[in-house]
Amino acid sequence: MDTFDAIYGRRSIKHYHDDHEMTEEEITKLMEAALQSPTSFNIQHWRFVVVRDKEVRQQLKAAAYNQAQVADASLLIVLTADMHAFKKEPERYWKNAPPEIGQRLVSMLVGLYDNQPELQRDEAMRSMGIAAQTIMLAAKSMGYDTGALVGYDPGKVAEVINLPDDHVLGMMIVVGKAKQGAWGKPGQLMLEDVIVNDKFPAKS
Structure with missing residues (x-):
């Protein structure tokens, strides 16, 4: 499927055929696509909890x-991120780079995020958002429908999946075959409503 077709065709679906199963090959293909999502300093700190158990x-x-x-x-995919990934064997993130480049980036990475919990969380949320869109567009190109959920009790979800203390929850993504389509788009804004050219107007 063309990228633009996937973008325009993707909708948030609520109702799915509960008897449809994805193959292991399809799941692997989808999650390998997720790994192509960019992250700051190539941290790759998302951790995808792929839930099959009924x-x-x-x-x-x-x-x-x-x-x-x-x-x-x-x-069902529960997106989480390891906020301390920046200090867990960070050499892995540049193992194929020239050694001097990798060493410099490791030093920069640790110096930037260490003792900065708010920045760690912000970066995790940014990365999970990008990965979520990658998953949803990849799934659409594979002929599947998706939906992203943030309506959940975070404490209960964390308990169910045994979320580590240094991880943060993002969103859930469901993937499958739509049993019922979505409504028409309820109110898409125009470009002029969301595009700011160069900078916001001066404050009065």
Whole structure:
């Protein structure tokens, strides 16, 4: 599927065929595409919890205020990020770069994020957002529908998936075959409503 077709055709789907299963090859292809998402300093700190177990899916459905798609979709992905990935063997992120470049970037990375919890969280959220869009567009190009969810109890979700203390939750993404299509787009803004040319107007 053409990239622009995937962008314009992707919709947030709520209702899925609960008897459809994705193959392991399809899941691998989708998640390998997610790995192509960019991250600052190439940290790659997203951690994708790919949930297949039906009992776990039911527990997460309950934590998501019983939204049916959490259990019914073919696949559930809980996006999380390791906020301390910057100091966990950071040499891995530039293992194929010239040694002097890799060493310099490791030093910069640790110096930038160490003792900066707000920046660590901001960076994690940015990275998960980019990865989420990659997953949804890749899934659409594979013939699948998706939906992103942030309506859940974070404490309960963290408990169900055993979220490590140094990780943060992002969104859930469901992937599958739509049982019911989405409504027409309810109110898309025009370009002139969202584009700021060069800079915002001066404050009065």
